[in-house]
Every structure is written in structure tokens, then in C-alpha cells.
Amino acid sequence: MIPIGKGPAIDFEHGLVDLNHGGGGRAMAQLIEELFIAAFDNPLLRQGNDQACFPVAEGRMVMTTDGYVISPLFFPGGDIGSLAVHGTINDVAMAGAQPVALSASYIIEEGLPLADLRRVVLSMAQAARDAGVPIVTGDTKVVERGKGDGLFITTTGIGRVPPGVVISGDQAQPGDAILISGTMGDHGMAVMSRRENLGFMTGLVSDSAALHTLVAAMVAVAPGIHVLRDPTRGGLASTLNELAVQSGVGMLIREAAIPVRDSVAGACELLGLDPLYVANEGKLIAILPMEQAETLLSVLRAHPLGQDAAIIGRVTAEDPGLVQMDTKFGGRRIVDWLAGEQLPRIC
């Protein structure tokens, strides 16, 4: 490959993204070369084609995609770039799989500071490197001012499922234990703290993290895990409802068993939110036979991303599709789906 040449240098300090950067011409080629390829640096991306080509072994593959529209782009504990990498790796991992490759598609609003774009791309590159998963192909589009909102990113991931692992949302069985890997609501409240100027409240930091190493450790000791899912949009409550419907089972959880940070609980109270409906980006729900639950719990707690793990309830044969909760006050109530939109653009 020879240099593209002749284009003016890109001013990453003070420049703004303009429509030329998405036009398919020299400006776009230059931005891709100097920013994206430089940051994500890997041989597959350097192939320089509109697709990446790599060998795969025989086996089961998973594919997942997610659009990220979070506002603001930067929040305590991360940004849209690291979030996109973590979120997509997590959706791969929730099949018990290990990620193989990611793609990234950028829809940029004209006028976005190039410094912001670079900050996001570098963060994304770091998150991918930390996770050991290459970003192998991408795409960049620019829309006119007022037709977007700074930056949207869609990441897609593929991964491999280890032999013998069969994890799916329809596999929950009556009698199974329900575990979560840690505190609920951290991500959503970290984003809200930035939006609502709750900067005075300390301890509100997103839990955004890649869970594939945690999942690898879990699958190694408890290959009989029935269900994994990350409680993102809609939080724990909506995700359990999804799973109850998908598996055709009931669920009974105990409020007192669900870990919530004091800072998160306080911020939720201030804003009138229920932490069970607030998004997480570094937590998972695991459902598995009760007799393996204690073993899994100790594995979770031994991992940096599972230190606050807890068994929060069980799957029931009664009331299929319904999630119920024994409250701290001794009552029992239905935990419904999130009905409306509690926290728009949280991911």
C-alpha cells in the first residue's frame, strides 16, 4: 500500500467532522487511515478491504449486534466507545461463548469535534485490546448537522461456543437458582448523574465491563448453566420478565438479596427511579440447577467482576411468565416489565 497523499492534514485538536469525512473520497480514506486503522491496528483491519477475512474452525458460532446511542457520549466510568465494545462482547458471552471479532459502524453528525471522535476511538481501541478481541472491519458515515446527535456506534460481534455448552433464554427450569454477578443500577445512574448534574453525589460510576473472562470461568466449573443474560435496558426487572416469558416459567426473587450500592439507591430515590429497572453494563444474570448454585457463586465472587454476586431467587413452575418478589417489608408483589421508557438513551 502506498500513501494516499496530497490531502491536507487532519486537525485532530481543533477540527470538526464534516460531510467530506463520509463521502467515500480522499478525506474519508485519510480519516480511516489516520484515526481508525491507526488506533485499532491489527492485521485483519490492515487488509484494507470492505470486509475482513480470517480462518474459523468447525463448531458453533454466535453473532450479535447492538446500536449505541447513549447521551452524553462521555460518562463516569466510560464512554460510547468502551460501552460499545463491552456491550457487544457481553452479548456474545451470554451464550457461554468467547468473542472472536468485532465490527464497528459509525454514524457521525457533522460538526462533531474530531477530538471527541478520536477520544472515543482510542477508548474503543483500548477496550478491545484489554478484552483481547480485534475490531476487524468498520464503516463511517456522516450526516448533516441536526440529523444525528454527535455519534452513534453499532458494533457487531461473533464468537465461538465451547463444545457441550447450551445456554439460552428458553432453558430456565423450575427449581433453578437465579444469580446475579453484582450490584444493580450502576450504569444507568452514572449516566443520569451526568445528565441531571448529580456530580455532587459520589460513587456513581458505570459498571461497564467485558464479561467474557468471567463467563469462561463460570462455564468451566458449571457447564450446566441454563441461562445467561445481561440486564441492560430495562434493568433486572425487564430482563427477568423476558426470560420468564421465553422459558415459560415463573420466578420468585428476594428484594433483600439484591445488592444495590448506597450511592445508586440514594440517586434513584432522588430521581424517583427503581434500581431494578435501571440498566447495567457489566453484570449478568445466571440461571442454573440449584445444586450447582453455591459452587458458581464462589467462582463469581473470586473474579474481580463478580465480587458482589448473590443468589437472588429461584425459578418456579407456578405462574409462568410472571416475576414476583418478596419485599424487604415481608410482602410479595409482582415485578412487571418496564412499561414506558424510564431512562432513554442509556446505552
Added chain:
Amino acid sequence: MIPIGKGPAIDFEHGLVDLNHGGGGRAMAQLIEELFIAAFDNPLLRQGNDQACFPVAEGRMVMTTDGYVISPLFFPGGDIGSLAVHGTINDVAMAGAQPVALSASYIIEEGLPLADLRRVVLSMAQAARDAGVPIVTGDTKVVERGKGDGLFITTTGIGRVPPGVVISGDQAQPGDAILISGTMGDHGMAVMSRRENLGFMTGLVSDSAALHTLVAAMVAVAPGIHVLRDPTRGGLASTLNELAVQSGVGMLIREAAIPVRDSVAGACELLGLDPLYVANEGKLIAILPMEQAETLLSVLRAHPLGQDAAIIGRVTAEDPGLVQMDTKFGGRRIVDWLAGEQLPRIC
């Protein structure tokens, strides 16, 4: 899986997308079930997880992603949905590969008529069915009014490369022939005709089409093809420049050999555009040893998507990175990259 139940029916005739449809709660689950899963209907999507799981054989895989921000959403010859399917299949096929699966991520502006969303999704489903490629997983986000532009779609595709096929943008060799599969500029001018109210000009129809069956036929007769690429954004001119840089070669093409429809040429003249810089969405460039060029040309012309195929020039050792053209008037000029943004949001 049991029904989600209890949500009000979605009014696909008169309703509008609202933030609830992206909130992770019941409204989103209902939209996904009643629109996306119903339309794309396939067993992988029906797994109902955040990722699709499927077996793969040993071999080489390709992965590609593209964001679609085309405006308007509907244009003569297609819409953003069919375009997204075709475009991503084509990026898979340009490695000589056959598509295996697609993912689709939707970023919807609040207020988009549900009827428009449904029309796009049904068109996408039809395009995927026609191509024989399933849409196996997806994601839906909704942004506030004024923070998007109706609908953006990012599709990602994976595919398999047949053994022995090595097609890449860096493989062009001096002496190779340069072919194109048909007329240039149809897609871009079809979109412009809608934007600029050139409805009075007949014959401006997008060439949007999935090229994987054409590529399969090509690879079968000419396994020695060096390069395939679809001249989308930036058109033939920018794409040839990309390839000249990537392969470190020069290129010499003949203007008289490049087929352009009269209607496209006329509309270009009216708008002051050069058809060589106008996007195509159902055409490809092929570069291969000169001695196989005539064979490939006849295969192209025998396929419905290659009837106007032509040999338009050759690869040279001189002037690496430079594309030159012998004009209709007997001169020779440099065909440069698209410098600015000629036609924003054409795909």
C-alpha cells in the same frame, strides 16, 4: 415461549414510533415480536436471545459492516432496507465469498411513522429472502425527535470464502484487465432524482441488487480473479483510486468503454455531476489476468446482473497510485479521488 400479553396493540397504520419502542420494556418486546421477528421469520432469530447461534464448518470467513443513512428512505428501485441487505451482501461477495448470515441494527427517530418502519422491514425481509440469506439477530434503538433522521440501519454480514479463492484489493497486477459489470451511476442518480424532483426524467432507477450469485458464477470460471470491489460511495473513480493505492499500481481506463445510461448521463449533465463519481449499488469492478478477461466478460454478460459488462482498461506498472483515462476526445487525463462530498447520504 408464551405470549408477552397485556400491551396495547401496535397501530401499524397510523401509529408513530415513540421512545418506549426502544426502552427495553414491553413495548419494545412487542414491536420486535410483531414486526421484526414476524417479517424476518427464521429459526435463528426465533431463538429469542441477544445473539444467534449456528454451526459453521472449518474454512475462511469474512465479516463486513455498513451503516445506511440514505435520504430519502424510499427511492426509485428500492429503499433503505433493501439497500442495506444488498450492500452488505455485496461487501461479503467482494471477497469472492458467499453470505451466511446478516444482522440488522435500527436507530429510529421518535415520530417515524410505524407504517414507514414496517414498509422498510418488509422490504428488507423480502430482499433477504430473495438472496437466500437470513437476518439472524438485531437491535432497535429510538432517539428523540430531532436527534436522528427517520431511520438509520447498520447491517453486518458474515460469509464463507470458497477454498482456493484469494481476492483482495491489494492483488491487482500490472497487465491485469479491469472490468465493470454494467452501467455506472444509476443508484446515485435515482436518489438524486427523488431529492431534486427530477421525476420528469424517466429511467432513473437504482441498480441496488445482491451480487453474490453473479460472483459465484464468476469465481467458478475465473478462480484467478485478483480483485473485486463494488463502486459505491465515490463511484468508479474513487474506488479505482483506492485499489490503485492499495495494490501499488497504476490504472489506465478508456472513457468510451464505460457504459452509462442516457438517462443517467442526462441527469448528471443537468446537475453538473460526473457519472464516474456517482454511487452504484448493484455493480462490481473485477481485476484479473488479461488472458481470462474475455471468458469472464461472457460469464458476466450471461447473468441478468451483468448484461452491460465491459472491459474498461488495464493495470499498469507505471504511475503507481494514479488512475488515468483516455477520454472520448482523444486526450488523456488523471481521474482523481472524489475530493469533497459530491452526493451526501447516498447510501
